[in-house]
Amino acid sequence: MKQGNKINYTTGLFPGSVISLFIILQLIAFGLKAQGEKKADIRLNFELKDSMNICKAMVTSEGKPVKEVDIHFYVKRLFSLLPIGKAVKTDDNGESNTIFPLDLPGDKNGNILVIAKIEEDENYGNAEAQAEIKWGTLSNPENDHWANRSLSASREKAPTYLIVASNLIIMVIWGTIFFVFLQVFRIRKESSLIKKNK
Amino acid sequence: MENTQQQTTAHPAATGHQSEIIRQELLAPIGKYSPLNRLWIGFLSVIVLWGIAIYARQCIWGLGTTAMRNYVSWGLYISTFVFFIGISHSGTLVSAILRITNKEWRRPITRSAELLTWVSLLFGGMMPIIDMGRPERIPNLILFGRLQSPLVWDIICIGTYFTGSTIFLYLPMIPDIAICRDRLSGNASRFRKWIYRKLSLGWKDTAANWHKLEKTMKIMTIIIMPIAVSVHTVVGYIFAMTLRPGWNSTVFGPYFVAGALYSGSAAVVLVMVAFRKMYHLEKYITLKQFNYMGQLVLALTIIYAYFNVNEYAVPAYKMESAEGFLLKELFQGRYATIFWTLQFGTVLFPAFILAFPKGRTPLFASIACIIIVIGAWVKRYIIVIPTLLHPFMPIQKVPVTWAEYFPNWVEWSITIAALAGIFLVITLFAKIFPIISVWEVEEGQEFERKKKMVDAMIEKENAQQLQPQSN
Numbered sequence: 001m002k003q004g005n006k007i008n009y010t011t012g013l014f015p016g017s018v019i020s021l022f023i024i025l026q027l028i029a030f031g032l033k034a035q036g037e038k039k040a041d042i043r044l045n046f047e048l049k050d051s052m053n054i055c056k057a058m059v060t061s062e063g064k065p066v067k068e069v070d071i072h073f074y075v076k077r078l079f080s081l082l083p084i085g086k087a088v089k090t091d092d093n094g095e096s097n098t099i100f101p102l103d104l105p106g107d108k109n110g111n112i113l114v115i116a117k118i119e120e121d122e123n124y125g126n127a128e129a130q131a132e133i134k135w136g137t138l139s140n141p142e143n144d145h146w147a148n149r150s151l152s153a154s155r156e157k158a159p160t161y162l163i164v165a166s167n168l169i170i171m172v173i174w175g176t177i178f179f180v181f182l183q184v185f186r187i188r189k190e191s192s193l194i195k196k197n198k
Numbered sequence: 199m200e201n202t203q204q205q206t207t208a209h210p211a212a213t214g215h216q217s218e219i220i221r222q223e224l225l226a227p228i229g230k231y232s233p234l235n236r237l238w239i240g241f242l243s244v245i246v247l248w249g250i251a252i253y254a255r256q257c258i259w260g261l262g263t264t265a266m267r268n269y270v271s272w273g274l275y276i277s278t279f280v281f282f283i284g285i286s287h288s289g290t291l292v293s294a295i296l297r298i299t300n301k302e303w304r305r306p307i308t309r310s311a312e313l314l315t316w317v318s319l320l321f322g323g324m325m326p327i328i329d330m331g332r333p334e335r336i337p338n339l340i341l342f343g344r345l346q347s348p349l350v351w352d353i354i355c356i357g358t359y360f361t362g363s364t365i366f367l368y369l370p371m372i373p374d375i376a377i378c379r380d381r382l383s384g385n386a387s388r389f390r391k392w393i394y395r396k397l398s399l400g401w402k403d404t405a406a407n408w409h410k411l412e413k414t415m416k417i418m419t420i421i422i423m424p425i426a427v428s429v430h431t432v433v434g435y436i437f438a439m440t441l442r443p444g445w446n447s448t449v450f451g452p453y454f455v456a457g458a459l460y461s462g463s464a465a466v467v468l469v470m471v472a473f474r475k476m477y478h479l480e481k482y483i484t485l486k487q488f489n490y491m492g493q494l495v496l497a498l499t500i501i502y503a504y505f506n507v508n509e510y511a512v513p514a515y516k517m518e519s520a521e522g523f524l525l526k527e528l529f530q531g532r533y534a535t536i537f538w539t540l541q542f543g544t545v546l547f548p549a550f551i552l553a554f555p556k557g558r559t560p561l562f563a564s565i566a567c568i569i570i571v572i573g574a575w576v577k578r579y580i581i582v583i584p585t586l587l588h589p590f591m592p593i594q595k596v597p598v599t600w601a602e603y604f605p606n607w608v609e610w611s612i613t614i615a616a617l618a619g620i621f622l623v624i625t626l627f628a629k630i631f632p633i634i635s636v637w638e639v640e641e642g643q644e645f646e647r648k649k650k651m652v653d654a655m656i657e658k659e660n661a662q663q664l665q666p667q668s669n
Contacts (some may be wrong), residue, residue: 002544155344173358176421180365183414184399187407191400
């Protein structure tokens with residue numbers, strides 16, 4: 001190998017070393033952070049007071065109540081979680097309360113799934129608890145016209161007028177197109193017959 | 199069979215010295231590639247290949263490689279889809295409407311208009327598939343699609359329009375392909391010979407052949423118009439039937455049809471200018487065609503401007519909450535410059551140019567039509583993006599940056615590649631087939647000749663009748 005083509009290994013390794021060192025330091029920092037986070041437990045209690053649905057979240061860590069931690073309350077909906085009010089901080093007893101609306105649609109038995117969360121807390125990280133309670137309004141699929149034909153129903157329940165009208169239009173248009181195709185093939189057939197006769 | 203042979207008479211227009219000149223001139227560009235042509239085709243091919251590579255990358259890594267997020271899921275791709283589908287109305291307007299109304303001046307421009315329709319539909323139809331991110335799921339739209347959904351109507355309408363446009367482009371080409379087969383096969387490559395042989399369907403120029411062709415063309419001319427209108431109406435419905443501020447409009451169907459005709463007819467003028475210049479077709483695409491097309495574009499621009507007033511003035515009068523917020527953004531907010539430039543710069547200004555006879559000459563008409571076409575594309579962007587950024591219910595727990603959108607290099611690469619694809623197909627088409635319908639021009643000249651003969655005879659008779667009276 002010629003002298004001029006020698007690779008400078010020291011320079012070549014330098015960026016790699018820096019990146020590796022950076023990754024190691026990041027891993028150490030992450031580990032230390034994870035070690036610093038304590039585990040929090042959330043327990044949910046429900047109570048009906050003065051015609052109000054109150055959800056209580058009790059937060060403890062290592063058997064002791066956790067103060068001043070934000071608790072987010074949600075209700076599970078079809079695609080995502082519906083937030084109930086703003087986050088509420090726990091008091092000295094580790095308790096956080098929120099009032100739930102009375103008109104939340106529940107399942108066919110009136111049940112809703114309540115979720116309480118601690119989200120990205122600097123001391124406790126993330127924690128979650130969920131419980132089912134009969135606080136929802138009854139929703140009966142039969143009453144929601146799911147069984148009837150409508151524009152908002154499933155594909156099998158498309159309105160009859162829509163099925164008839166659309167199929168009629170499709171048949172007329174595509175029928176004409178097929179007729180045109182047929183004429184084009186007849187042109188070819190006629191031409192080939194003339195050729196044969198010649 | 200004997201009957202068929204008895205009908206073996208050539209089409210009246212396909213004879214004579216004049217026809218021979220027309221054929222020589224219109225078939226001249228076919229199969230000939232100048233260095234500039236090769237450079238142009240190479241340039242377009244590179245862009246298309248780049249776009250394919252970036253699309254493959256998008257398929258592998260997902261739509262996260264684009265700038266689209268939860269707020270804007272119909273970005274540049276769907277804006278371009280609406281624009282391309284709009285351009286596809288050109289063929290229907292120029293060809294079908296002018297055919298059915300027997301406008302003689304249409305003859306040299308119908309082929310390019312029909313081609314533009316077909317190509318823009320081909321690439322326009324690809325854009326929603328590109329936007330889907332998971333192209334292997336396309337069959338699900340048919341297998342599990344709901345008939346109640348405008349998306350399913352759109353698939354049906356675009357599929358039908360594409361089939362109809364293919365036939366509509368192909369039918370008047372059959373006699374011309376037969377001319378190419380008979381006259382150009384000597385020097386043509388094996389591939390071109392094969393194309394001419396297969397696509398000419400063994401055309402024999404018999405009266406029976408002509409009768410069938412004219413009958414089918416008449417049927418297609420009638421049927422393609424409602425199909426074309428349905429396509430853009432349904433594209434409008436996709437927006438209008440979605441609960442979003444700015445789209446909740448009853449005029450969206452006709453508004454989209456008017457917008458499509460306005461941009462499509464302007465695009466036809468640009469194709470006319472390009473082919474006239476490139477293939478020296480000044481003798482066929484004359485100032486008369488530019489004057490009439492200019493008048494047509496002007497009329498459509500005025501109709502489109504009227505729809506614009508309706509589309510924005512009515513909700514602006516009420517300024518209903520969410521709609522009002524969106525309109526403020528358009529009229530005074532971050533989209534105000536684009537919005538007002540579009541209204542005055544790309545609708546009223548081109549109309550002003552085209553209102554004067556000098557504005558309908560090739561140079562000024564092409565300037566006006568370039569402005570219209572670019573404006574139509576940006577307008578689609580303005581219809582789609584600001585509305586998506588202003589939903590009725592804010593999307594929760596997403597980064598603030600997701601509430602902003604501007605297409606990134608991935609979207610630009612794929613979209614520009616689609617545009618390059620349109621140019622590439624048109625360029626290659628003109629190198630294989632005549633870009634002006636030979637037999638239609640011949641027929642037009644024959645018609646003109648006969649008309650002049652009849653006029654001369656009538657004049658002569660009138661003169662003879664007047665002579666004894668004066669005596």
